[in-house]
Amino acid sequence: MTAVSVSGVTQVFNRGRPDEVTALSDVDLTVAAGEFVSLIGPSGCGKSTLLRLIADLLAPTTGTVEVSGKPARQARLEQAYGIAFQQAGLFEWRTVQRNVELPLELRGQSKAERRERAAEMLELVGLADFAGHYPAQLSGGMQQRVAIARALAVHPPLLLMDEPFGALDEMTRERLQTELLAICAQTGTSTVFVTHSIPEAVFLSDRVVVMSPRPGRITGTVGIDLPARDEAVRQSPDFFSHVTLVRKTLRGTP
Amino acid sequence: MRRVLSVLAAVVVFVALWEGYKAVGDPDGTVLFGTRVLPRADDLSMPHVWDMLRRLGRPELTGGRPVWQVVLGACLFTLGITVAGFAAGAVVGLLLAVAMQRFRLVERGLLPYVILSQTVPLVALAPLIAGWSGNLSFGPYPWQDWMTVAVIAAYLSFFPVAVGMLRGLQSPQASGVELMRSYAAGWWRTLIKLRLPAALPYLFPALRLAGAAAVVGAVVGEISTGTRGGIGRLVIEYSREATSDPAKVYTAMLGAALLGLVVAALVSLLELPLMRHRRRVPVVTM
Numbered sequence: 001m002t003a004v005s006v007s008g009v010t011q012v013f014n015r016g017r018p019d020e021v022t023a024l025s026d027v028d029l030t031v032a033a034g035e036f037v038s039l040i041g042p043s044g045c046g047k048s049t050l051l052r053l054i055a056d057l058l059a060p061t062t063g064t065v066e067v068s069g070k071p072a073r074q075a076r077l078e079q080a081y082g083i084a085f086q087q088a089g090l091f092e093w094r095t096v097q098r099n100v101e102l103p104l105e106l107r108g109q110s111k112a113e114r115r116e117r118a119a120e121m122l123e124l125v126g127l128a129d130f131a132g133h134y135p136a137q138l139s140g141g142m143q144q145r146v147a148i149a150r151a152l153a154v155h156p157p158l159l160l161m162d163e164p165f166g167a168l169d170e171m172t173r174e175r176l177q178t179e180l181l182a183i184c185a186q187t188g189t190s191t192v193f194v195t196h197s198i199p200e201a202v203f204l205s206d207r208v209v210v211m212s213p214r215p216g217r218i219t220g221t222v223g224i225d226l227p228a229r230d231e232a233v234r235q236s237p238d239f240f241s242h243v244t245l246v247r248k249t250l251r252g253t254p
Numbered sequence: 255m256r257r258v259l260s261v262l263a264a265v266v267v268f269v270a271l272w273e274g275y276k277a278v279g280d281p282d283g284t285v286l287f288g289t290r291v292l293p294r295a296d297d298l299s300m301p302h303v304w305d306m307l308r309r310l311g312r313p314e315l316t317g318g319r320p321v322w323q324v325v326l327g328a329c330l331f332t333l334g335i336t337v338a339g340f341a342a343g344a345v346v347g348l349l350l351a352v353a354m355q356r357f358r359l360v361e362r363g364l365l366p367y368v369i370l371s372q373t374v375p376l377v378a379l380a381p382l383i384a385g386w387s388g389n390l391s392f393g394p395y396p397w398q399d400w401m402t403v404a405v406i407a408a409y410l411s412f413f414p415v416a417v418g419m420l421r422g423l424q425s426p427q428a429s430g431v432e433l434m435r436s437y438a439a440g441w442w443r444t445l446i447k448l449r450l451p452a453a454l455p456y457l458f459p460a461l462r463l464a465g466a467a468a469v470v471g472a473v474v475g476e477i478s479t480g481t482r483g484g485i486g487r488l489v490i491e492y493s494r495e496a497t498s499d500p501a502k503v504y505t506a507m508l509g510a511a512l513l514g515l516v517v518a519a520l521v522s523l524l525e526l527p528l529m530r531h532r533r534r535v536p537v538v539t540m
């Protein structure tokens with residue numbers, strides 16, 4: 001069973017105009033069920049675009065995208081994934097709690113269920129005390145954590161995350177990485193995770209997909225084979241050798 | 255609370271300016287190269303503020319009701335018309351904005367006419383509406399004069415609502431719209447959960463403009479249709495006595511100003527509970 005299957009996808013923006021951009025060129029990617037895949041690459045190489053294609057927020061110029069064996073559009077309509085964007089994108093008129101409840105609300109869950117789930121998620125991202133606050137009263141990093149809680153709230157089978165930890169401090173970042181892994185392992189969630197940080201990609205992933213720009217394409221894949229994912233492993237030689245391997249793949253020198 | 259204080263401050267400043275000009279201004283006005291650039295400051299053109307207030311207390315005609323009762327009664331009459339027209343105009347404006355947001359084509363086709371509609375002079379419009387609607391009736395209820403006035407008020411007030419609300423509905427960023435899309439929310443649910451709440455900071459300034467426009471529409475509408483009983487009519491009646499009783503016409507104008515304040519206060523009353531936690535956007539009229 002594959003969670004995501006992208007085949008032969010090319011994405012051209014503004015086709016036929018002077019500002020035509022080939023954001024992705026002939027991309028193939030499969031994510032197995034329960035697998036954690038990171039996308040890494042320099043700015044502008046089409047990571048966000050690839051994620052948005054999987055989420056069916058964009059239709060590919062050519063090629064096909066399937067999620068859980070269904071066309072991406074159908075998967076979106078069935079709400080088969082949760083998504084967290086680069087910017088938190090919270091609704092400023094809702095409290096933190098009600099922001100997390102939003103996807104549950106749209107699924108028609110009862111108020112009590114929503115309350116409970118939102119509280120649980122806020123606890124997880126360490127914002128239980130801020131449930132009644134409004135987004136404008138939170139720091140950028142806290143807002144991002146709310147957005148993560150919102151994406152996780154529905155326990156989706158597939159999680160799409162676009163640099164969700166980019167705005168966080170190192171401490172929070174590492175704590176949330178561990179939490180995220182725990183959640184994914186516990187619920188068997190498949191994840192596509194965009195990041196700029198090589199150590200983050202190595203720590204989180206089963207597989208790191210390396211991309212390069214102009215045109216955006218996949219230039220390499222690094223399988224990560226670490227014995228465990230705890231704080232100790234971050235210091236291990238095994239970890240550093242994987243980091244070096246990803247860095248080399250990024251530079252294009254094997 | 256702050257807003258109430260600022261309204262009071264504005265009144266004080268206005269009175270000070272009025273009396274200040276009366277104190278220093280030339281009673282015959284200032285004439286430059288044959289045109290009067292500053293108005294006469296004599297008691298006939300610019301009665302003292304306290305004269306106006308005192309006039310409110312005295313009877314309209316000898317033996318009649320005191321002026322303040324007459325003015326207040328007229329204000330209430332016009333307020334009713336204003337509120338009816340304002341409500342109708344706001345609803346039409348909202349519906350237009352939603353339709354324009356929903357269909358690009360409607361926006362392209364309709365927006366120019368919406369803007370054009372406001373360039374038709376009000377005075378030309380009033381007899382037209384009166385003429386068209388004269389033989390309308392709702393079942394047993396025939397069309398009435400005040401309805402014509404309300405339509406004019408509505409005609410003036412739908413515009414700021416339509417334009418402001420359209421901007422508000424289009425204000426959510428792409429990320430918010432994409433988020434709703436990722437939740438498989440259709441147009442309607444995106445409207446309810448995202449666009450309408452996002453539009454509120456645009457809606458209220460627009461409503462305030464619309465309220466002021468509705469007051470103007472009602473007063474001018476009363477005058478140009480000759481509707482009796484309202485403040486517009488009172489201004490005309492009292493201004494005939496301007497030479498013998500100059501303070502009297504200003505009592506009617508005070509009434510009209512009061513009407514504007516009341517309508518603005520009504521909008522604020524609506525706004526307060528809804529906007530407690532919201533950032534404010536600068537007032538946008540176009």
Ligand SMILES: Nc1ncnc2c1ncn2[C@@H]1O[C@H](COP(=O)(O)OP(=O)(O)OP(=O)(O)O)[C@@H](O)[C@H]1O
Pocket residue numbers: 013014021022023042043044045046047048049050216
């Ligand atoms: N809606 C769009 N219209 C036109 N061009 C676009 C659009 N979205 C993305 N692009 C272009 O596609 C390319 C890839 O953009 P994308 O956002 O996917 O990059 P990215 O890898 O996510 O970069 P970053 O790491 O900075 O977020 C860029 O050259 C960008 O200019």
Ligand SMILES: [Mg+2]
Pocket residue numbers: 047048049086162
């Ligand atoms: Mg990006």
